[in-house]
Amino acid sequence: MNGRIPYRVAVIGGGPAGLMAAFTLGQRIAVDLYEQGRNPGRKFLVAGDGGLNITNSMVGDALLAQYAPADAMRSILEAFGPEALREWLASIDVPTYTGTSGRVFPVRGIKPAEVLKVIVDAVKARGVRFHTEHRFVGFDADARPLIEAADGRRTIQADAYVLALGGASWAKTGSAGEWATFFEGIGVRTNPFQASNCGVEVDITEGLRPHIGKPLKNIEVRCGTRCTRGEMTITEHGFEGNAIYPVIPEVRAQLNAKGEAELIIDLKPDLSTERIREKLRDATWKERTAALNLDRASLALLKAFTPKERYLDGRHMALDVKQVRIPVHGLRPLDEAISTIGGIAMEGVNADLSLVRHPHLFVAGEMLDWDAPTGGFLLQGAFSTGRWAAEGILRRL
Numbered sequence: 001m002n003g004r005i006p007y008r009v010a011v012i013g014g015g016p017a018g019l020m021a022a023f024t025l026g027q028r029i030a031v032d033l034y035e036q037g038r039n040p041g042r043k044f045l046v047a048g049d050g051g052l053n054i055t056n057s058m059v060g061d062a063l064l065a066q067y068a069p070a071d072a073m074r075s076i077l078e079a080f081g082p083e084a085l086r087e088w089l090a091s092i093d094v095p096t097y098t099g100t101s102g103r104v105f106p107v108r109g110i111k112p113a114e115v116l117k118v119i120v121d122a123v124k125a126r127g128v129r130f131h132t133e134h135r136f137v138g139f140d141a142d143a144r145p146l147i148e149a150a151d152g153r154r155t156i157q158a159d160a161y162v163l164a165l166g167g168a169s170w171a172k173t174g175s176a177g178e179w180a181t182f183f184e185g186i187g188v189r190t191n192p193f194q195a196s197n198c199g200v201e202v203d204i205t206e207g208l209r210p211h212i213g214k215p216l217k218n219i220e221v222r223c224g225t226r227c228t229r230g231e232m233t234i235t236e237h238g239f240e241g242n243a244i245y246p247v248i249p250e251v252r253a254q255l256n257a258k259g260e261a262e263l264i265i266d267l268k269p270d271l272s273t274e275r276i277r278e279k280l281r282d283a284t285w286k287e288r289t290a291a292l293n294l295d296r297a298s299l300a301l302l303k304a305f306t307p308k309e310r311y312l313d314g315r316h317m318a319l320d321v322k323q324v325r326i327p328v329h330g331l332r333p334l335d336e337a338i339s340t341i342g343g344i345a346m347e348g349v350n351a352d353l354s355l356v357r358h359p360h361l362f363v364a365g366e367m368l369d370w371d372a373p374t375g376g377f378l379l380q381g382a383f384s385t386g387r388w389a390a391e392g393i394l395r396r397l
Helices: 016-026 042-047 060-064 070-079 082-091 112-125 180-185 245-258 273-280 285-292 296-304 308-313 317-322 377-396
Strands: 008-012 030-035 096-098 103-106 129-132 135-139 145-149 152-155 160-163 190-196 215-223 226-234 238-240 261-266 324-328 339-344 361-363
Touching (some): 008 016, 016 030, 016 112, 016 377, 070 377, 082 103, 082 377, 160 377, 190 245, 215 245, 226 245, 245 324, 273 317, 361 377
Parallel strands (some): 008 030, 008 160, 030 129, 160 361
Antiparallel strands (some): 096 103, 135 145, 190 339, 215 226, 215 261, 226 238, 261 324
16 A cells, blocks of 8 residues: 555546645545546646746735635635745746746746646656546435546545536636536535636727727726726727736626626826826826826727716816726626636535535535635635645545
8 A cells, every 4th residue: 555544535626726635645545536638737727828827925914815705715825825835836846936026937938738747747656546538427326426437427436535626717628617516416505606807898989999909007907995906908898907807806796786887997006196287287288198108008098988078178187097987887708707706605615625515525626616816816726725625634534
């Protein structure tokens, strides 16, 4: 047994949460990992398009504030937070660095596919057996997972199970949320999936259409009590980007309550209203854009969402630049979302992430109903919950 105790765990799902769970368990007990695709980590690779933001340098209360529900995630993140994740990555030869925004990436030159390969190799080195093209298709009469493969359907025999099946975003990666009905069938309540970290739907005027695909950089976006700075891109349907995603929970709440929501965009967050007034005081109309260093996309946005008479009058431009009010009438569909909320309700799991109704089943990753913005927080949450579920099993031994 190579020093292992006679105990077997099946991990279902080969994303970050499942891989971390398998790695954590593999040194002490026998582990089998089942993945529906030909290779593990497909969504991990999609998330790495444009740069693999693997975690964030935030710590303490600032880190916890990025997650909801914060109380449910506190112990999980305190046990295995960004610093611990970076130490683990370094231990398997994936060095990281912190960018100017506090986001953490693998050092330049290391591609997402290379990071994934190193992680998978590290898991295999611990004796974990991989079973690809094995699809989870429900539970048997004893609430043990059923797997379907080329040789047919069967119950997985194990002492405990970690299910890390993903949410309902990016269905092309196999993350479609179809598993929810199976859990409902064994008496485990799931919340409906909703888009998170997604674009917002806004009426794009003809004046804005020439700027579709262009980013507005260093802006501040507010919705209700939420406020964030960053970049947003004008799309055919509205806006998306790292300045939009953190306010989505408030947008969703307003849409659910009133059927509409409002974004307030500050095009010059580093300048006070009074400072803008000073810059505009002696400027002619044609000089105003140059005085504020507004690019064409920003000017088009200001014009599109400022009443025509007020825009032409110009006397309120200092205020208008600081609060472009934009009506939002919807969120983009689930399949366009970077992540989702919904899935297994936190009230249905024990502190160790085992199910209250079925303690032999542990759940981790995006299939749990928690939320966080982009910026490394999503992957951190997946790795952390995978680790926590695995340690919950080890504490039972």
